[in-house]
Amino acid sequence: xxxxxxxxxxxxxxxxxxxxxxxxxxxxxxxxxxxxxxxxxxxxxxxxxxxxxxxxxxxxxxxxxxxxxxxxxxxxxxxxxxxxxxxxxxxxxxxxxxxxxxxxxxxxxxxxxxxxxxxxxxxxxxxxxxxxxxxxxxxxxxxxxxxxxxxxxxxxxxxxxxxxxxxxxxxxxxxxxxxxxxxxxxxxxxxxxxxxxxxxxxxxxxxxxxxxxxxxxxxxxxxxxxxxxxxxxxxxxxxxxxxxxxxxxxxxxxxxxxxxxxxxxxxxxxxxxxxxxxxxxxxxxxxxxxxxxxxxxxxxxxxxxxxxxxxxxxxxxxxx
Amino acid sequence: xxxxxxxxxxxxxxxxxxxxxxxxxxxxxxxxxxxxxxxxxxxxxxxxxxxxxxxxxxxxxxxxxxxxxxxxxxxxxxxxxxxxxxxxxxxxxxxxxxxxxxxxxxxxxxxxxxxxxxxxxxxxxxxxxxxxxxxxxxxxxxxxxxxxxxxxxxxxxxxxxxxxxxxxxxxxxxxxxxxxxxxxxxxxxxxxxxxxxxxxxxxxxxxxxxxxxxxxxxxxxxxxxxxxxxxxxxxxxxxxxxxxxxxxxxxxxxxxxxxxxxxxxxxxxxxxxxxxxxxxxxxxxxxxxxxxxxxxxxxxxxxxxxxxxxxxxxxxxxxxxxxxxxxxxxxxxxxxx
Numbered sequence: 001x002x003x004x005x006x007x008x009x010x011x012x013x014x015x016x017x018x019x020x021x022x023x024x025x026x027x028x029x030x031x032x033x034x035x036x037x038x039x040x041x042x043x044x045x046x047x048x049x050x051x052x053x054x055x056x057x058x059x060x061x062x063x064x065x066x067x068x069x070x071x072x073x074x075x076x077x078x079x080x081x082x083x084x085x086x087x088x089x090x091x092x093x094x095x096x097x098x099x100x101x102x103x104x105x106x107x108x109x110x111x112x113x114x115x116x117x118x119x120x121x122x123x124x125x126x127x128x129x130x131x132x133x134x135x136x137x138x139x140x141x142x143x144x145x146x147x148x149x150x151x152x153x154x155x156x157x158x159x160x161x162x163x164x165x166x167x168x169x170x171x172x173x174x175x176x177x178x179x180x181x182x183x184x185x186x187x188x189x190x191x192x193x194x195x196x197x198x199x200x201x202x203x204x205x206x207x208x209x210x211x212x213x214x215x216x217x218x219x220x221x222x223x224x225x226x227x228x229x230x231x232x233x234x235x236x237x238x239x240x241x242x243x244x245x246x247x248x249x250x251x252x253x254x255x256x257x258x259x260x261x262x263x264x265x266x267x268x269x270x271x272x273x274x275x276x277x278x279x280x281x282x283x284x285x286x287x288x289x290x291x292x293x294x295x296x297x298x299x300x301x302x303x304x305x306x307x308x309x310x311x312x313x314x315x316x317x318x319x320x
Numbered sequence: 321x322x323x324x325x326x327x328x329x330x331x332x333x334x335x336x337x338x339x340x341x342x343x344x345x346x347x348x349x350x351x352x353x354x355x356x357x358x359x360x361x362x363x364x365x366x367x368x369x370x371x372x373x374x375x376x377x378x379x380x381x382x383x384x385x386x387x388x389x390x391x392x393x394x395x396x397x398x399x400x401x402x403x404x405x406x407x408x409x410x411x412x413x414x415x416x417x418x419x420x421x422x423x424x425x426x427x428x429x430x431x432x433x434x435x436x437x438x439x440x441x442x443x444x445x446x447x448x449x450x451x452x453x454x455x456x457x458x459x460x461x462x463x464x465x466x467x468x469x470x471x472x473x474x475x476x477x478x479x480x481x482x483x484x485x486x487x488x489x490x491x492x493x494x495x496x497x498x499x500x501x502x503x504x505x506x507x508x509x510x511x512x513x514x515x516x517x518x519x520x521x522x523x524x525x526x527x528x529x530x531x532x533x534x535x536x537x538x539x540x541x542x543x544x545x546x547x548x549x550x551x552x553x554x555x556x557x558x559x560x561x562x563x564x565x566x567x568x569x570x571x572x573x574x575x576x577x578x579x580x581x582x583x584x585x586x587x588x589x590x591x592x593x594x595x596x597x598x599x600x601x602x603x604x605x606x607x608x609x610x611x612x613x614x615x616x617x618x619x620x621x622x623x624x625x626x627x628x629x630x631x632x633x634x635x636x637x638x639x640x641x642x643x644x645x646x647x648x649x650x651x652x653x654x655x656x657x
Contacts (some may be wrong), residue, residue: 042633047513047514047515048484048513072572123632146545154602161651178560183583184370184371184540185540185542185584185585186370186580186581186599187598188584188585189584189585189586189596189597189598189599190598190600191588192596193595193596193598196594196595208642211513211514212586213514213588214585214586214587214588215586216594217586217587217592218586218592238592241588241589244544251382251515252514253588254518255514255515255517255518255541256514256543257426257514257517257541257544257546257587258543258546258547258588258589259542259543259546259582260546260570261546261547261566261569261570261571262546262548262566262567263546263549263566264521264522264525264547264548265514265517265518265521265524265544265547266516266518267516267518267519271481271484271485271513271516271519272483272513272515272516272517273483273484273486273513273516273519274467274469274485274516274519301367
């Protein structure tokens with residue numbers, strides 16, 4: 001038993017291998033793999049249509065995977081039946097972008113936060129009120145808010161309620177799908193700070209989906225870059241932002257606006273929508289500024305490049 | 321073009337004391353309250369602020385498109401020195417779509433879904449008096465110009481067949497058909513991927529340089545405004561609280577709100593802090609004239625006098641701000657980006 005626990009600490013909380021998702025005949029995820037350790041934050045970045053939300057939904061059991069494997073603390077999620085999901089639901093929670101559509105408008109805040117406690121019978125009824133109060137306090141909300149309706153709250157307050165609800169079951173992993181993108185920058189900063197302190201206090205792991213690279217940099221230990229349903233680069237956050245290796249990562253970073261007067265963001269290669277993902281060879285090659293003849297012939301494998309980095313490119317680190 | 325010192329004579333557009341109000345249960349909300357600014361020919365002015373600050377309402381009021389029951393509640397809108405607001409709807413009709421063009425965040429709501437892209441563009445061109453064939457040629461030329469490849473094919477496409485970036489480019493092409501002198505662009509790149517956003521911003525910059533197009537660029541994204549705009553006006557609770565050249569504003573903000581907004585944004589480069597600065601509380605929704613600084617309740621630099629009267633928007637050294645805290649107190653912003 002002691003050995004099993006020790007093993008648990010080193011094995012990843014989430015181990016994804018060759019995960020595939022299809023929408024009808026269209027493949028949305030072409031075999032993606034990564035590990036997420038306990039207490040770690042892995043960010044998924046990429047443009048719309050890159051498959052990052054599809055991946056999040058597949059991992060949360062909201063979409064069926066068509067192949068591959070995703071193990072949560074050793075339990076295989078792919079093909080898992082609803083009965084098998086039940087004990088996992090409380091350990092793995094999903095928080096959406098727009099809290100106004102994910103909170104039931106007919107329920108008061110206190111009821112919304114207490115609901116998972118009732119569903120999972122994790123806290124006996126007499127103690128639920130105290131637990132709700134504790135959860136609200138942890139996300140920085142006043143106790144009086146429990147009696148309010150969702151529409152009476154600001155966007156930031158609603159996102160805090162969504163977090164309190166997600167935390168009610170004492171999860172180990174939160175899948176955060178664009179948790180701050182509908183918020184103003186001043187409120188966004190509050191929520192990012194809250195996410196950072198909750199992680200520290202509870203040893204939470206985050207799978208963070210965000211298109212804003214500043215947000216990613218602020219929160220992520222590691223970053224995985226998706227293009228057209230493929231993982232094209234993965235690296236520790238600091239390395240990825242300092243020296244991106246895949247031309248697509250470089251393009252994303254160059255295009256991100258900086259608050260410097262006169263410095264326009266740059267589009268390297270073709271922008272989103274200007275060229276499709278290639279069906280043969282490297283999927284990125286039709287947009288890539290350094291695509292060569294080899295890129296049309298040979299699909300680049302996701303290779304280990306040292307220092308915990310991987311990239312799927314024949315010419316990593318080259319080009320603009 | 322460079323700093324905020326355009327002489328009145330060269331102003332293309334001058335807005336004086338503009339107000340927009342929306343009736344609500346508790347009273348009339350002052351969405352825009354006494355807004356004044358100037359825009360020179362060929363200048364790009366950014367109007368930035370968080371949601372509810374009045375930036376979009378101001379843009380709509382400029383072209384007389386505030387939806388009832390909202391209304392423009394006063395102010396002068398001078399186009400080349402002539403007050404179009406005083407002339408009523410007729411004054412605006414003569415400008416809108418011709419000398420002033422508009423693009424909005426979601427092009428799907430501005431394109432007619434039942435007409436092919438080419439028909440809509442050609443219609444816009446024919447409104448300017450072009451013949452059928454000339455209109456089509458002009459539409460094709462502009463689509464190429466805004467970076468839609470294979471323009472002849474795209475002209476036959478339906479709006480839903482285009483990607484978000486292509487639709488926004490089509491809207492921009494349509495806006496440019498009339499060879500406007502001013503483009504009012506409300507969050508035109510917010511819904512787009514960053515690579516597409518970069519293209520559209522570069523295109524706007526090119527049009528401004530080549531054709532002397534003036535742009536009023538409305539955005540919540542300070543970094544986007546920094547890259548594109550010559551001058552930036554920061555709005556809070558319906559008013560401008562600071563206005564300066566982009567170079568001055570982003571190196572040395574002189575209003576605590578601008579300062580705080582910059583510190584809130586997680587940086588892309590440079591050192592990364594464990595915690596971001598945030599602004600506690602929420603902006604006020606003004607139902608009556610402000611009697612004190614509207615930012616004071618959230619301001620870390622507020623002093624008793626800030627709660628006693630509203631500071632004026634005062635100009636000094638080619639920039640202006642609505643704040644009484646000594647300039648020296650506002651720290652030199654750390655170079656970022």
